[in-house]
Amino acid sequence: MIAEIIAAGSEMLTPHRQDTNSLYLTERLNALGVAVAFKTIVGDNLQHLSDAARIALHRADIVIFSGGLGPTEDDLTREAVAAALCIGLSRSPEILTAMYKRFAERRVSMPENNAKQADVLDGADVLQNNNGSAPGQWLDTVVDGHRKLVILLPGPPKELMPLFTEACEPRLAASLPERHFAKRWLRIALMPESKVDAIAAPIYQTYTDVESTILSSAAEIQLHFLCAKPTLAEAQQRVDELTSKVEDALDEAVFSSQGEPLEEIILLRLQMRGLTLATAESITGGMVASRLTGVAGHSDTYIGGAVTYSAHLKKKFAGVSDEILKQHGTVSDQAARALAEGIREQTGASIGLAVTGVAGPGPLLDTDSIEKPCGLVFVAVSDGVSTESLQKTFTGDRDRIRTFAAQQALDLLRQKLI
């Protein structure tokens, strides 16, 4: 069984908008054991849309349309699918009555063009939309002797998602052979993708019944393992076995084996030990703090800190001495260590975490009169007993350097907490 997703809407053929519904639909379809083989994005053009529908009905078993079910002249999915299947559309009196009723309740008269949202493909079941006015449609039909499932869904994600999950998934599951899926997910900070794969591939390649995916994003690699079996226990056993072998091989580089972000892992570890944390950020200017405060329920653990962007605030809020700034500069191992120690002392937190560096573009003439190259970063963590620090040079633009610097600061703290 393969599926095709057709996203209808001219806005998705501009440089500014992208179809994102298909990511959600793909995840849900995969969980049912259905692979998505094609995605097509097409504008609000009856000819283009009906041609795309015809092609999809030929090459896929399940064809899901998103968008084009609204009341405007640009909403053409119903008409296009009817044309592609050479079937008719009938206006449903039930849907129409419900629409008139809804407008009447709001004491406004229904604009005439809204009525087309009541047009239903011959033979289709109506999928009631509790979050918007355009209902979905489900058609179980035959094209060229092959069974085809045709699903029409509204475009807004807030309407599409519940409609697919509640109305379509149970029907799809009933039409498909029973399979159970188990999934695991390893997250690795700051290791190059090629290095992760060199370690992981020899292991996951021996698990041919587990689908392995390696994904690289800013300063992080993710390994996803997915296994489908007739029972959940079988699937879970295979995926757990593979995950623990890969985790052993990657050792401490793995920061999460259940998908939690790095900042959440850190906050949980600190909380377990009853420790508090404060940050002093220069190059990252609040990125570490905003990641830590993005996790709900940890305001007793992360107490805050300072954005010590100027030399003055490094002294004022983290007590860094003039001597260090003059002798070693603001971007130095000594400054990073002094920031970590100072923010800890000033705030009374158990642990101080600091990051300083040159985000660029271009080098920095530092307070020690020495030019520091763009990408140079120092991170430090102090618990009052000892202070650890690390020097790194990151490449790329300002955004990338800052993202890597924030990740490196958090990862240094994670290492200290192991």
Add this chain to the structure above:
Amino acid sequence: MIAEIIAAGSEMLTPHRQDTNSLYLTERLNALGVAVAFKTIVGDNLQHLSDAARIALHRADIVIFSGGLGPTEDDLTREAVAAALCIGLSRSPEILTAMYKRFAERRVSMPENNAKQADVLDGADVLQNNNGSAPGQWLDTVVDGHRKLVILLPGPPKELMPLFTEACEPRLAASLPERHFAKRWLRIALMPESKVDAIAAPIYQTYTDVESTILSSAAEIQLHFLCAKPTLAEAQQRVDELTSKVEDALDEAVFSSQGEPLEEIILLRLQMRGLTLATAESITGGMVASRLTGVAGHSDTYIGGAVTYSAHLKKKFAGVSDEILKQHGTVSDQAARALAEGIREQTGASIGLAVTGVAGPGPLLDTDSIEKPCGLVFVAVSDGVSTESLQKTFTGDRDRIRTFAAQQALDLLRQKLI
């Protein structure tokens, strides 16, 4: 002239990865006056890919393939296009020699499978890739009596973008009638899309020769105006005229008419007046600071500040009194004003900006023993002479509330600087 973009790669049919090259290609094609009518995403499957190529060659004038040009068995774009066009592939001795040379320079022997990257479609021009090993290809051909331009590009954006811009755009421009494009872009903070459109639509709808697009993202609306004319002066005149009419109608709600982000506008205004800024953030925990430090070259203007997440740090770093916290709570107009005034005094900045609120999930039992609802936000700005503040209630999840709170803080400061 219409174009179709085909993205080849099984990873883009997972829930985790999306084709993004097409956004860049669409922007560049639009600038040349070429509309993208279809986008197709297809996996690493020879049959699927050659079928998709055949369909695209039938319905579009320009067909651009991204991805599938690498050395592995999964890289099938060359073979699929050859099959769709019923033409051959020849191994180019020049490309092969260059590849051997490159490997020799790195003192490694070239793996045999790399040689397939030298396979060129019969009649195609090779587009030299200076950022990777797989060259692009350009084929000007005829299908069913119609001229077709077929372009093969490597998948990695770092390779695709320069190759398209440098090697393809001049050739495309030479094949198309001359048109010049002018573009303007208004950005509006914190106004609902429907309200912006109610004001702007009656104006832009009278400019039928200007393409108007309204885009809504987190706490911001953008209005894009694009006009194509035989000369740049004509296009610019129309788009400027429309932009200034809409800007007049929206008045102070518009924060940028050239596309700059809000934080950059603020930093430029502060810099022009020789003012410095410091921030004290509670609910946003560094988001305002990280936006301000994301703009290069303003470290003399934004000096830093504090992430006053705990009540203790509100006192310590921004001098907020125990009395205010006990009487009014940490989430109150009084606390926001005290934070703005205090961070200004503590840091010596000309202006202090502060934000406090409840990010949720759920309400907060505040230090004044009163429960504050999730989404309640106070922002304040102080210049030592006067302090302005604002109370808002935002809806949505933690992320959305924090994003809106940060935007509201920055917009309050912008209003003060007008």
